[in-house]
Amino acid sequence: MTVVWTSFFFVYGLVFGSFFNVVGLRVPKKESIVSPPSHCTICNRRLTVIDLVPIVSFVFLRGKCRGCGTKISPIYPLMELVTGVLFAFSFYSLGFSVELAVALLFISMLVIITVSDIAYMLIPNRILLPFGVAIALLRLVSPLNPWWDSILGAAVGFLVLLLIAIVSKGGMGGGDIKLFFVIGLVLGTKLTLFTLFLAALVGSIVGIIHLRRTRQGRKTPVPFGPSIAVAAVISYFYGNALVGWYLTLFT
Ligand SMILES: [Zn+2]
Incomplete structure:
Protein backbone atom coordinates (compact mmCIF):
# COMPACT_ATOMS: atom_id res chain seq x y z
CA MET A 1 0.00 0.00 0.00
CA THR A 2 2.94 2.32 0.73
CA VAL A 3 4.01 2.12 -2.91
CA VAL A 4 0.55 3.16 -4.10
CA TRP A 5 0.35 6.12 -1.70
CA THR A 6 3.92 7.17 -2.40
CA SER A 7 3.19 7.30 -6.13
CA PHE A 8 -0.01 9.26 -5.43
CA PHE A 9 2.04 11.79 -3.50
CA PHE A 10 4.51 11.96 -6.38
CA VAL A 11 1.73 12.84 -8.83
CA TYR A 12 0.17 15.34 -6.38
CA GLY A 13 3.62 16.87 -6.07
CA LEU A 14 3.95 17.24 -9.85
CA VAL A 15 0.58 18.97 -10.09
CA PHE A 16 1.20 21.20 -7.06
CA GLY A 17 4.69 21.97 -8.36
CA SER A 18 3.13 23.25 -11.56
CA PHE A 19 0.80 25.45 -9.49
CA PHE A 20 3.71 26.67 -7.31
CA ASN A 21 5.46 27.92 -10.46
CA VAL A 22 2.41 30.08 -11.17
CA VAL A 23 2.24 31.28 -7.55
CA GLY A 24 5.97 32.05 -7.45
CA LEU A 25 5.77 34.05 -10.68
CA ARG A 26 2.51 35.92 -10.02
CA VAL A 27 2.33 36.68 -6.30
CA PRO A 28 5.42 38.97 -6.27
CA LYS A 29 3.83 40.96 -9.12
CA LYS A 30 0.58 41.15 -7.11
CA GLU A 31 -1.27 39.32 -9.88
CA SER A 32 -4.14 36.93 -9.28
CA ILE A 33 -3.11 33.28 -9.23
CA VAL A 34 -6.31 32.15 -10.98
CA SER A 35 -7.00 34.76 -13.63
CA PRO A 36 -6.00 35.32 -16.35
CA PRO A 37 -5.50 31.64 -17.20
CA SER A 38 -1.93 30.53 -17.90
CA HIS A 39 -0.54 32.10 -21.04
CA CYS A 40 2.76 32.55 -22.83
CA THR A 41 4.30 35.77 -21.49
CA ILE A 42 5.76 36.55 -24.93
CA CYS A 43 2.93 35.88 -27.43
CA ASN A 44 0.04 35.74 -24.93
CA ARG A 45 -1.17 32.48 -26.39
CA ARG A 46 -3.45 30.82 -23.88
CA LEU A 47 -2.10 27.49 -22.66
CA THR A 48 -4.28 24.42 -23.06
CA VAL A 49 -4.23 21.02 -21.38
CA ILE A 50 -1.56 19.86 -23.86
CA ASP A 51 0.80 22.60 -22.64
CA LEU A 52 0.11 22.10 -18.97
CA VAL A 53 0.87 18.45 -18.17
CA PRO A 54 3.75 18.62 -15.67
CA ILE A 55 7.14 17.54 -17.14
CA VAL A 56 5.48 15.66 -20.03
CA SER A 57 4.48 18.82 -21.91
CA PHE A 58 7.94 20.31 -21.54
CA VAL A 59 9.59 17.16 -22.92
CA PHE A 60 7.18 16.72 -25.84
CA LEU A 61 7.13 20.39 -26.81
CA ARG A 62 10.95 20.37 -26.48
CA GLY A 63 10.76 23.26 -24.03
CA LYS A 64 9.21 25.70 -26.49
CA CYS A 65 5.94 27.66 -26.68
CA ARG A 66 3.64 26.16 -29.33
CA GLY A 67 2.64 29.63 -30.48
CA CYS A 68 5.87 31.60 -30.85
CA GLY A 69 8.61 29.02 -30.26
CA THR A 70 10.06 30.97 -27.32
CA LYS A 71 12.16 28.75 -25.09
CA ILE A 72 10.65 27.93 -21.71
CA SER A 73 13.10 27.89 -18.80
CA PRO A 74 13.91 24.35 -17.63
CA ILE A 75 13.53 25.69 -14.10
CA TYR A 76 9.74 25.17 -14.27
CA PRO A 77 9.66 21.44 -15.14
CA LEU A 78 12.56 20.99 -12.70
CA MET A 79 10.46 22.56 -9.92
CA GLU A 80 7.58 20.20 -10.81
CA LEU A 81 9.86 17.18 -10.63
CA VAL A 82 11.49 18.33 -7.37
CA THR A 83 8.09 18.91 -5.76
CA GLY A 84 6.92 15.47 -6.94
CA VAL A 85 9.99 13.72 -5.56
CA LEU A 86 9.93 15.62 -2.25
CA PHE A 87 6.19 15.07 -1.67
CA ALA A 88 6.66 11.34 -2.33
CA PHE A 89 9.73 11.18 -0.11
CA SER A 90 7.92 13.05 2.70
CA PHE A 91 5.09 10.54 2.69
CA TYR A 92 7.53 7.64 2.46
CA SER A 93 9.49 8.96 5.47
CA LEU A 94 6.68 10.26 7.68
CA GLY A 95 3.50 8.36 6.74
CA PHE A 96 0.12 9.90 7.50
ZN1 LIG B 1 4.53 32.10 -26.99
Missing part, protein backbone atom coordinates in the same frame (compact mmCIF):
# COMPACT_ATOMS: atom_id res chain seq x y z
CA SER A 97 0.90 12.23 10.40
CA VAL A 98 0.72 15.87 11.44
CA GLU A 99 4.44 16.06 10.73
CA LEU A 100 3.69 15.12 7.12
CA ALA A 101 1.55 18.27 6.88
CA VAL A 102 4.46 20.31 8.28
CA ALA A 103 6.83 18.76 5.72
CA LEU A 104 4.48 19.35 2.77
CA LEU A 105 3.85 22.98 3.75
CA PHE A 106 7.55 23.59 4.32
CA ILE A 107 8.49 22.10 0.93
CA SER A 108 5.68 24.01 -0.82
CA MET A 109 6.85 27.31 0.64
CA LEU A 110 10.48 26.60 -0.28
CA VAL A 111 9.58 25.74 -3.89
CA ILE A 112 7.52 28.92 -4.28
CA ILE A 113 10.19 31.20 -2.83
CA THR A 114 12.81 29.50 -5.01
CA VAL A 115 10.78 30.35 -8.13
CA SER A 116 10.15 33.95 -7.09
CA ASP A 117 13.71 34.53 -5.87
CA ILE A 118 15.16 33.26 -9.17
CA ALA A 119 12.66 35.29 -11.22
CA TYR A 120 12.63 38.58 -9.24
CA MET A 121 15.30 38.34 -6.48
CA LEU A 122 12.39 38.53 -4.07
CA ILE A 123 10.99 36.38 -1.26
CA PRO A 124 7.49 37.84 -0.80
CA ASN A 125 5.84 38.40 2.58
CA ARG A 126 2.60 37.29 0.98
CA ILE A 127 4.12 33.80 0.79
CA LEU A 128 6.11 33.74 4.05
CA LEU A 129 3.27 35.01 6.24
CA PRO A 130 0.50 32.47 5.45
CA PHE A 131 2.92 29.55 5.40
CA GLY A 132 4.62 30.78 8.58
CA VAL A 133 1.29 31.03 10.43
CA ALA A 134 0.11 27.60 9.22
CA ILE A 135 3.42 25.98 10.20
CA ALA A 136 3.44 27.69 13.62
CA LEU A 137 -0.07 26.31 14.30
CA LEU A 138 0.92 22.80 13.20
CA ARG A 139 3.99 22.96 15.47
CA LEU A 140 1.56 23.22 18.40
CA VAL A 141 0.17 19.79 17.45
CA SER A 142 3.43 18.26 16.24
CA PRO A 143 6.00 19.97 18.48
CA LEU A 144 9.76 19.70 18.45
CA ASN A 145 11.50 18.24 21.50
CA PRO A 146 11.60 20.40 23.62
CA TRP A 147 8.57 22.30 22.28
CA TRP A 148 10.15 25.74 22.82
CA ASP A 149 12.98 24.86 20.43
CA SER A 150 10.70 26.14 17.62
CA ILE A 151 10.51 29.58 19.22
CA LEU A 152 14.21 29.67 20.07
CA GLY A 153 15.10 28.42 16.57
CA ALA A 154 12.94 31.10 14.94
CA ALA A 155 14.47 33.84 17.12
CA VAL A 156 18.04 32.63 16.55
CA GLY A 157 17.49 32.21 12.79
CA PHE A 158 16.03 35.71 12.51
CA LEU A 159 18.67 37.41 14.66
CA VAL A 160 21.71 35.71 13.15
CA LEU A 161 20.56 36.60 9.63
CA LEU A 162 19.76 40.14 10.73
CA LEU A 163 23.27 40.42 12.14
CA ILE A 164 24.78 39.14 8.87
CA ALA A 165 22.64 41.65 6.96
CA ILE A 166 23.88 44.54 9.12
CA VAL A 167 27.53 43.46 8.99
CA SER A 168 27.48 42.74 5.24
CA LYS A 169 25.54 45.98 4.55
CA GLY A 170 22.80 44.58 2.35
CA GLY A 171 24.44 41.28 1.38
CA MET A 172 21.37 39.60 2.81
CA GLY A 173 17.83 40.55 1.86
CA GLY A 174 14.91 41.12 4.23
CA GLY A 175 13.22 38.09 2.67
CA ASP A 176 16.13 35.84 3.61
CA ILE A 177 15.93 37.05 7.22
CA LYS A 178 12.19 36.38 7.52
CA LEU A 179 12.58 33.04 5.74
CA PHE A 180 15.02 31.96 8.46
CA PHE A 181 12.38 32.78 11.08
CA VAL A 182 10.05 30.21 9.49
CA ILE A 183 12.90 27.72 9.06
CA GLY A 184 13.57 28.09 12.79
CA LEU A 185 9.95 27.22 13.61
CA VAL A 186 10.23 24.03 11.58
CA LEU A 187 13.74 22.88 12.43
CA GLY A 188 14.64 24.23 15.87
CA THR A 189 17.88 25.93 16.87
CA LYS A 190 20.58 23.39 16.01
CA LEU A 191 19.28 22.48 12.55
CA THR A 192 18.56 26.14 11.71
CA LEU A 193 22.21 26.97 12.32
CA PHE A 194 23.18 23.89 10.32
CA THR A 195 20.91 25.10 7.48
CA LEU A 196 22.74 28.43 7.43
CA PHE A 197 26.09 26.63 7.26
CA LEU A 198 24.87 24.37 4.46
CA ALA A 199 23.21 27.26 2.58
CA ALA A 200 26.49 29.19 2.62
CA LEU A 201 28.22 26.10 1.22
CA VAL A 202 25.61 25.54 -1.51
CA GLY A 203 25.55 29.29 -2.22
CA SER A 204 29.33 29.38 -2.73
CA ILE A 205 29.17 26.48 -5.20
CA VAL A 206 26.26 28.11 -7.07
CA GLY A 207 28.15 31.42 -7.04
CA ILE A 208 31.28 29.89 -8.56
CA ILE A 209 29.30 28.09 -11.29
CA HIS A 210 27.36 31.29 -12.00
CA LEU A 211 30.57 33.32 -12.20
CA ARG A 212 32.12 30.89 -14.69
CA ARG A 213 29.04 30.82 -16.87
CA THR A 214 28.36 34.54 -17.04
CA ARG A 215 31.89 35.94 -16.65
CA GLN A 216 30.35 39.18 -15.47
CA GLY A 217 31.86 38.98 -12.05
CA ARG A 218 29.94 40.54 -9.24
CA LYS A 219 27.66 42.62 -11.39
CA THR A 220 24.86 40.05 -11.42
CA PRO A 221 23.89 39.14 -7.88
CA VAL A 222 22.84 35.53 -7.34
CA PRO A 223 19.66 35.00 -5.30
CA PHE A 224 20.39 33.24 -2.01
CA GLY A 225 16.86 31.85 -1.54
CA PRO A 226 17.32 28.71 -3.68
CA SER A 227 20.48 27.75 -1.76
CA ILE A 228 18.65 28.25 1.52
CA ALA A 229 15.78 26.09 0.23
CA VAL A 230 18.10 23.23 -0.76
CA ALA A 231 19.91 23.45 2.58
CA ALA A 232 16.65 23.56 4.57
CA VAL A 233 15.26 20.42 2.90
CA ILE A 234 18.51 18.48 3.46
CA SER A 235 18.54 19.70 7.06
CA TYR A 236 14.92 18.68 7.62
CA PHE A 237 15.44 15.08 6.53
CA TYR A 238 19.12 14.45 7.25
CA GLY A 239 20.30 17.30 9.49
CA ASN A 240 20.62 15.29 12.69
CA ALA A 241 22.47 12.48 10.93
CA LEU A 242 24.80 14.94 9.18
CA VAL A 243 25.52 16.98 12.32
CA GLY A 244 26.23 13.74 14.21
CA TRP A 245 28.60 12.57 11.48
CA TYR A 246 30.29 15.97 11.31
CA LEU A 247 30.90 15.98 15.07
CA THR A 248 32.49 12.52 15.00
CA LEU A 249 35.19 13.99 12.75
CA PHE A 250 36.41 16.04 15.70
CA THR A 251 36.26 13.49 18.48
Whole structure:
Protein backbone atom coordinates (compact mmCIF):
# COMPACT_ATOMS: atom_id res chain seq x y z
CA MET A 1 0.00 0.00 0.00
CA THR A 2 2.94 2.32 0.73
CA VAL A 3 4.01 2.12 -2.91
CA VAL A 4 0.55 3.16 -4.10
CA TRP A 5 0.35 6.12 -1.70
CA THR A 6 3.92 7.17 -2.40
CA SER A 7 3.19 7.30 -6.13
CA PHE A 8 -0.01 9.26 -5.43
CA PHE A 9 2.04 11.79 -3.50
CA PHE A 10 4.51 11.96 -6.38
CA VAL A 11 1.73 12.84 -8.83
CA TYR A 12 0.17 15.34 -6.38
CA GLY A 13 3.62 16.87 -6.07
CA LEU A 14 3.95 17.24 -9.85
CA VAL A 15 0.58 18.97 -10.09
CA PHE A 16 1.20 21.20 -7.06
CA GLY A 17 4.69 21.97 -8.36
CA SER A 18 3.13 23.25 -11.56
CA PHE A 19 0.80 25.45 -9.49
CA PHE A 20 3.71 26.67 -7.31
CA ASN A 21 5.46 27.92 -10.46
CA VAL A 22 2.41 30.08 -11.17
CA VAL A 23 2.24 31.28 -7.55
CA GLY A 24 5.97 32.05 -7.45
CA LEU A 25 5.77 34.05 -10.68
CA ARG A 26 2.51 35.92 -10.02
CA VAL A 27 2.33 36.68 -6.30
CA PRO A 28 5.42 38.97 -6.27
CA LYS A 29 3.83 40.96 -9.12
CA LYS A 30 0.58 41.15 -7.11
CA GLU A 31 -1.27 39.32 -9.88
CA SER A 32 -4.14 36.93 -9.28
CA ILE A 33 -3.11 33.28 -9.23
CA VAL A 34 -6.31 32.15 -10.98
CA SER A 35 -7.00 34.76 -13.63
CA PRO A 36 -6.00 35.32 -16.35
CA PRO A 37 -5.50 31.64 -17.20
CA SER A 38 -1.93 30.53 -17.90
CA HIS A 39 -0.54 32.10 -21.04
CA CYS A 40 2.76 32.55 -22.83
CA THR A 41 4.30 35.77 -21.49
CA ILE A 42 5.76 36.55 -24.93
CA CYS A 43 2.93 35.88 -27.43
CA ASN A 44 0.04 35.74 -24.93
CA ARG A 45 -1.17 32.48 -26.39
CA ARG A 46 -3.45 30.82 -23.88
CA LEU A 47 -2.10 27.49 -22.66
CA THR A 48 -4.28 24.42 -23.06
CA VAL A 49 -4.23 21.02 -21.38
CA ILE A 50 -1.56 19.86 -23.86
CA ASP A 51 0.80 22.60 -22.64
CA LEU A 52 0.11 22.10 -18.97
CA VAL A 53 0.87 18.45 -18.17
CA PRO A 54 3.75 18.62 -15.67
CA ILE A 55 7.14 17.54 -17.14
CA VAL A 56 5.48 15.66 -20.03
CA SER A 57 4.48 18.82 -21.91
CA PHE A 58 7.94 20.31 -21.54
CA VAL A 59 9.59 17.16 -22.92
CA PHE A 60 7.18 16.72 -25.84
CA LEU A 61 7.13 20.39 -26.81
CA ARG A 62 10.95 20.37 -26.48
CA GLY A 63 10.76 23.26 -24.03
CA LYS A 64 9.21 25.70 -26.49
CA CYS A 65 5.94 27.66 -26.68
CA ARG A 66 3.64 26.16 -29.33
CA GLY A 67 2.64 29.63 -30.48
CA CYS A 68 5.87 31.60 -30.85
CA GLY A 69 8.61 29.02 -30.26
CA THR A 70 10.06 30.97 -27.32
CA LYS A 71 12.16 28.75 -25.09
CA ILE A 72 10.65 27.93 -21.71
CA SER A 73 13.10 27.89 -18.80
CA PRO A 74 13.91 24.35 -17.63
CA ILE A 75 13.53 25.69 -14.10
CA TYR A 76 9.74 25.17 -14.27
CA PRO A 77 9.66 21.44 -15.14
CA LEU A 78 12.56 20.99 -12.70
CA MET A 79 10.46 22.56 -9.92
CA GLU A 80 7.58 20.20 -10.81
CA LEU A 81 9.86 17.18 -10.63
CA VAL A 82 11.49 18.33 -7.37
CA THR A 83 8.09 18.91 -5.76
CA GLY A 84 6.92 15.47 -6.94
CA VAL A 85 9.99 13.72 -5.56
CA LEU A 86 9.93 15.62 -2.25
CA PHE A 87 6.19 15.07 -1.67
CA ALA A 88 6.66 11.34 -2.33
CA PHE A 89 9.73 11.18 -0.11
CA SER A 90 7.92 13.05 2.70
CA PHE A 91 5.09 10.54 2.69
CA TYR A 92 7.53 7.64 2.46
CA SER A 93 9.49 8.96 5.47
CA LEU A 94 6.68 10.26 7.68
CA GLY A 95 3.50 8.36 6.74
CA PHE A 96 0.12 9.90 7.50
CA SER A 97 0.90 12.23 10.40
CA VAL A 98 0.72 15.87 11.44
CA GLU A 99 4.44 16.06 10.73
CA LEU A 100 3.69 15.12 7.12
CA ALA A 101 1.55 18.27 6.88
CA VAL A 102 4.46 20.31 8.28
CA ALA A 103 6.83 18.76 5.72
CA LEU A 104 4.48 19.35 2.77
CA LEU A 105 3.85 22.98 3.75
CA PHE A 106 7.55 23.59 4.32
CA ILE A 107 8.49 22.10 0.93
CA SER A 108 5.68 24.01 -0.82
CA MET A 109 6.85 27.31 0.64
CA LEU A 110 10.48 26.60 -0.28
CA VAL A 111 9.58 25.74 -3.89
CA ILE A 112 7.52 28.92 -4.28
CA ILE A 113 10.19 31.20 -2.83
CA THR A 114 12.81 29.50 -5.01
CA VAL A 115 10.78 30.35 -8.13
CA SER A 116 10.15 33.95 -7.09
CA ASP A 117 13.71 34.53 -5.87
CA ILE A 118 15.16 33.26 -9.17
CA ALA A 119 12.66 35.29 -11.22
CA TYR A 120 12.63 38.58 -9.24
CA MET A 121 15.30 38.34 -6.48
CA LEU A 122 12.39 38.53 -4.07
CA ILE A 123 10.99 36.38 -1.26
CA PRO A 124 7.49 37.84 -0.80
CA ASN A 125 5.84 38.40 2.58
CA ARG A 126 2.60 37.29 0.98
CA ILE A 127 4.12 33.80 0.79
CA LEU A 128 6.11 33.74 4.05
CA LEU A 129 3.27 35.01 6.24
CA PRO A 130 0.50 32.47 5.45
CA PHE A 131 2.92 29.55 5.40
CA GLY A 132 4.62 30.78 8.58
CA VAL A 133 1.29 31.03 10.43
CA ALA A 134 0.11 27.60 9.22
CA ILE A 135 3.42 25.98 10.20
CA ALA A 136 3.44 27.69 13.62
CA LEU A 137 -0.07 26.31 14.30
CA LEU A 138 0.92 22.80 13.20
CA ARG A 139 3.99 22.96 15.47
CA LEU A 140 1.56 23.22 18.40
CA VAL A 141 0.17 19.79 17.45
CA SER A 142 3.43 18.26 16.24
CA PRO A 143 6.00 19.97 18.48
CA LEU A 144 9.76 19.70 18.45
CA ASN A 145 11.50 18.24 21.50
CA PRO A 146 11.60 20.40 23.62
CA TRP A 147 8.57 22.30 22.28
CA TRP A 148 10.15 25.74 22.82
CA ASP A 149 12.98 24.86 20.43
CA SER A 150 10.70 26.14 17.62
CA ILE A 151 10.51 29.58 19.22
CA LEU A 152 14.21 29.67 20.07
CA GLY A 153 15.10 28.42 16.57
CA ALA A 154 12.94 31.10 14.94
CA ALA A 155 14.47 33.84 17.12
CA VAL A 156 18.04 32.63 16.55
CA GLY A 157 17.49 32.21 12.79
CA PHE A 158 16.03 35.71 12.51
CA LEU A 159 18.67 37.41 14.66
CA VAL A 160 21.71 35.71 13.15
CA LEU A 161 20.56 36.60 9.63
CA LEU A 162 19.76 40.14 10.73
CA LEU A 163 23.27 40.42 12.14
CA ILE A 164 24.78 39.14 8.87
CA ALA A 165 22.64 41.65 6.96
CA ILE A 166 23.88 44.54 9.12
CA VAL A 167 27.53 43.46 8.99
CA SER A 168 27.48 42.74 5.24
CA LYS A 169 25.54 45.98 4.55
CA GLY A 170 22.80 44.58 2.35
CA GLY A 171 24.44 41.28 1.38
CA MET A 172 21.37 39.60 2.81
CA GLY A 173 17.83 40.55 1.86
CA GLY A 174 14.91 41.12 4.23
CA GLY A 175 13.22 38.09 2.67
CA ASP A 176 16.13 35.84 3.61
CA ILE A 177 15.93 37.05 7.22
CA LYS A 178 12.19 36.38 7.52
CA LEU A 179 12.58 33.04 5.74
CA PHE A 180 15.02 31.96 8.46
CA PHE A 181 12.38 32.78 11.08
CA VAL A 182 10.05 30.21 9.49
CA ILE A 183 12.90 27.72 9.06
CA GLY A 184 13.57 28.09 12.79
CA LEU A 185 9.95 27.22 13.61
CA VAL A 186 10.23 24.03 11.58
CA LEU A 187 13.74 22.88 12.43
CA GLY A 188 14.64 24.23 15.87
CA THR A 189 17.88 25.93 16.87
CA LYS A 190 20.58 23.39 16.01
CA LEU A 191 19.28 22.48 12.55
CA THR A 192 18.56 26.14 11.71
CA LEU A 193 22.21 26.97 12.32
CA PHE A 194 23.18 23.89 10.32
CA THR A 195 20.91 25.10 7.48
CA LEU A 196 22.74 28.43 7.43
CA PHE A 197 26.09 26.63 7.26
CA LEU A 198 24.87 24.37 4.46
CA ALA A 199 23.21 27.26 2.58
CA ALA A 200 26.49 29.19 2.62
CA LEU A 201 28.22 26.10 1.22
CA VAL A 202 25.61 25.54 -1.51
CA GLY A 203 25.55 29.29 -2.22
CA SER A 204 29.33 29.38 -2.73
CA ILE A 205 29.17 26.48 -5.20
CA VAL A 206 26.26 28.11 -7.07
CA GLY A 207 28.15 31.42 -7.04
CA ILE A 208 31.28 29.89 -8.56
CA ILE A 209 29.30 28.09 -11.29
CA HIS A 210 27.36 31.29 -12.00
CA LEU A 211 30.57 33.32 -12.20
CA ARG A 212 32.12 30.89 -14.69
CA ARG A 213 29.04 30.82 -16.87
CA THR A 214 28.36 34.54 -17.04
CA ARG A 215 31.89 35.94 -16.65
CA GLN A 216 30.35 39.18 -15.47
CA GLY A 217 31.86 38.98 -12.05
CA ARG A 218 29.94 40.54 -9.24
CA LYS A 219 27.66 42.62 -11.39
CA THR A 220 24.86 40.05 -11.42
CA PRO A 221 23.89 39.14 -7.88
CA VAL A 222 22.84 35.53 -7.34
CA PRO A 223 19.66 35.00 -5.30
CA PHE A 224 20.39 33.24 -2.01
CA GLY A 225 16.86 31.85 -1.54
CA PRO A 226 17.32 28.71 -3.68
CA SER A 227 20.48 27.75 -1.76
CA ILE A 228 18.65 28.25 1.52
CA ALA A 229 15.78 26.09 0.23
CA VAL A 230 18.10 23.23 -0.76
CA ALA A 231 19.91 23.45 2.58
CA ALA A 232 16.65 23.56 4.57
CA VAL A 233 15.26 20.42 2.90
CA ILE A 234 18.51 18.48 3.46
CA SER A 235 18.54 19.70 7.06
CA TYR A 236 14.92 18.68 7.62
CA PHE A 237 15.44 15.08 6.53
CA TYR A 238 19.12 14.45 7.25
CA GLY A 239 20.30 17.30 9.49
CA ASN A 240 20.62 15.29 12.69
CA ALA A 241 22.47 12.48 10.93
CA LEU A 242 24.80 14.94 9.18
CA VAL A 243 25.52 16.98 12.32
CA GLY A 244 26.23 13.74 14.21
CA TRP A 245 28.60 12.57 11.48
CA TYR A 246 30.29 15.97 11.31
CA LEU A 247 30.90 15.98 15.07
CA THR A 248 32.49 12.52 15.00
CA LEU A 249 35.19 13.99 12.75
CA PHE A 250 36.41 16.04 15.70
CA THR A 251 36.26 13.49 18.48
ZN1 LIG B 1 4.53 32.10 -26.99
